[in-house]
Amino acid sequence: MxxxxxxxxxxxxxxxxxxxxxxxxxxxxxxxxxxxxxxxxxxxxxxxxxxxxxxxxxxxxxxxxxxxxxxxxxxPLPALKQAPCLLYACDEYGPSDAALYCPSVDATFRIPFPGPPHHKRGFVFSCNGWVFAADEVGNPYLFNPITGVHATLPSVKTIMGRDEDDDHYYDDEGKHVVFDGVSRIGVIWARHEAYVRVAISSAAEVAACTVVIVHPPEHRLSFARPGDKTWTLLPDDIRLVSDVLYNEKDGLFYILHSRGSISTLDLISGPSPSVATIMGNVVRGSVADMYIALMPSGELLQVWRMRDLVGTPLKCRWAYRDIRRYVLQDCIDFATENDNNKPTNLQANDDQDDEPSDAEKDDQVSTHKLLVFMVNFETQKLVELGDIGDHAIFLGFNAAVCLPTKDLSPLEPNHAYMTDDCSVYGPMLRKDLCIWNINKRSIQNIMDAWTIMHSWLDLPAPIWIAKVLDSSMEKRY
Structure with a gap:
């Protein structure tokens, strides 16, 4: 060095x-x-x-x-090499730095955050130790929050094959986006609307990373590498994607579609991308926010996150019986046949001493249920798990991960730790931060479980950094 x-x-x-x-x-x-x-x-x-x-x-x-x-x-820097840490913006560190909270040592570290100040920052996502972020006009870049290594990615204007000089993509201020030639009402910010999910290949050198993005319209897929001039759009039949995951064991990207089907994407074996379906649909329509994750043993998981508006009465929230009506025959084995929809210990984000206002009820969502399924490719079924052993799941604007908790105190096994990643009501942070007990099927607010050192800023949303790259392996790009 x-x-x-x-x-x-x-x-x-x-x-x-x-x-x-x-x-x-x-x-x-x-x-x-x-x-x-x-x-x-x-x-x-x-x-x-x-x-x-x-x-x-x-x-x-x-x-x-x-x-x-x-x-x-x-x-205690070695703790940063253990997963996970929580990256978030706070007033204490100003508009250009972020806080990195490490639960294993209950410590907060200051991290320089390249790009615009937080209030002009757009979509932020993490995967394999890298952070994917968009600047004030929506152009994406990668950086490692620990080492500061960073690289630019192709312009947002090149997504969907648009020409770099397309004057109809932005308005005069570079803020108003037109999708499919149809202008939306009001100002649409590319930095918030252009990206949905991200997968990044596991690579120590930033120049070797392959980035796959889920984006509008219709949740299509495109990919690029640092140094490329444009994003490459995948075939037209790859759409309605809920999540995408990179598997470093086989070098493939796994695509989860909104009806539960799974495909693999091979970007390295041939001259052109190759897509293969390995799991068929399991439901007739969209029933939840779906994630795909790998257990350390190699099994593939589907995780379904159920959310409703804060003011939704308990009896009106989705339950097992509602999901079953959408399930295709013999495609899911549920862990329980009875669901009386009893309230959990604490509905996330419901403050018992401070009832949300009518306006807040109209535009805030909260998680109220989580379902975890093992994917059985042999039977082409999902099998619900009521126990994931000595593991925890981490969800949000990050690649969903399932990690052993043996050396990650105070993180508890058989729990899912979730940050807000709902974009239905715009980019504002609604603080849907919660912990789901998979075995007991109960939920609590993450702020009640941990003493977070600083207050949140509205943007960007807190994200899990679930893998930190070793700085000795990196070279600046």
Whole structure:
């Protein structure tokens, strides 16, 4: 690793002095925290300097000298290489930095967030340690929040094969988007509307990443790599996609369609993309927000997230009996045959002391049920799971993941940790952050379970970073 020029270190130290004491407390190891209680003057000077740095600078600081390397090693940075961490925007860190909360050490780290200030930021998604984000006009880019490595992707104007000079795609201010030649009422921001889901191949070098996006209209698929000039649209019959997943074990992308069918996408074996259907439809129509995830053992999961408006009466919310009416014959084996739709312990986002207003009830959604299915390709069925063992599921604006919880305290096995990823009512954050107990079928607000250090900003929505790339394996693009 190359040593940093002194000017870079000095600039970083100046930038890191804001809220320095707060950051020291948030990232200091237990022994340093005890020393802090007795007075900061007793700490080594190098350790005090480390506490003022953001994470990318802190990682690079170990190359300055042996003393700094030793000081750097005293910080709980190895925890960042464990999954998962929660990336979010907050007032405390300003418009260009984000907070990275690590539950395993209950610590918050400051992360530089490249691109526009948060209030102009668009769609943000994470996959395989990379963050996919859109700038103020909707153009996407990748970056690693730990190392700062980043790269641009093709312009949003090239999605769907549009010409780069197409004057009808934006209005005069570059904000109003026209889809399929039909102008929508009101201002439509490309940075919020152009992307739905993202899958990124697992690669240590950003230039080697392949990015697949789900986008309007009709939830089509396109792919590109850093350095490409345009997005490549997949065949016309690949549409109504709910989620897409990259499987590093076989190098294939797995596509989940809105009726439960699954296809594989091969982008490396031949001169052109190859798509194969491996699972047929299981329902007649869309019944939930669907995700696809891999268990560490290799089994494929479908996860269905049921949401309703906050003000929806309990008796009007979807239950098992409603889903069964849409299920194709012999396609799903449910774990229970009886569902009396009893209330769970706590409906997410329902504040018992502060009833939502009528306006909030009209435009806020909350999760009230989660179904987890194992995909049985041999029988072409989904099998509902009431227990996923020593594992937890993480959902939101991230590639859905199922991870062992043995070394991830305080994360609990047999739980699903969810952040808000509903875009039905626009880009504003509705704080649908909750934890679902798969075995007990109960739910609680994530804010009641964890002490999050800072208050959320409305944009972008909090996302799980479920895999952090090793900086020693990366090269700048």
């Amino acid at each position: 190359e040593e940093l020029p002194s000017s870079t270190v000095d600039d970083t130290l100046v930038r890191g002095t804001k809220d320095c004491e707060q950051r020291r407390r948030s990232i200091a190891p237990p022994d340093a925290a005890a020393a802090a209680a007795a007075g900061w003057s007793g700490l080594p000077d190098d350790l005090l300097i480390m506490a003022a740095l953001d994470v990318p600078s802190l990682i690079r600081s170990g190359a300055v000298c042996r003393s700094w390397r030793d000081a750097c090693n005293t910080f």
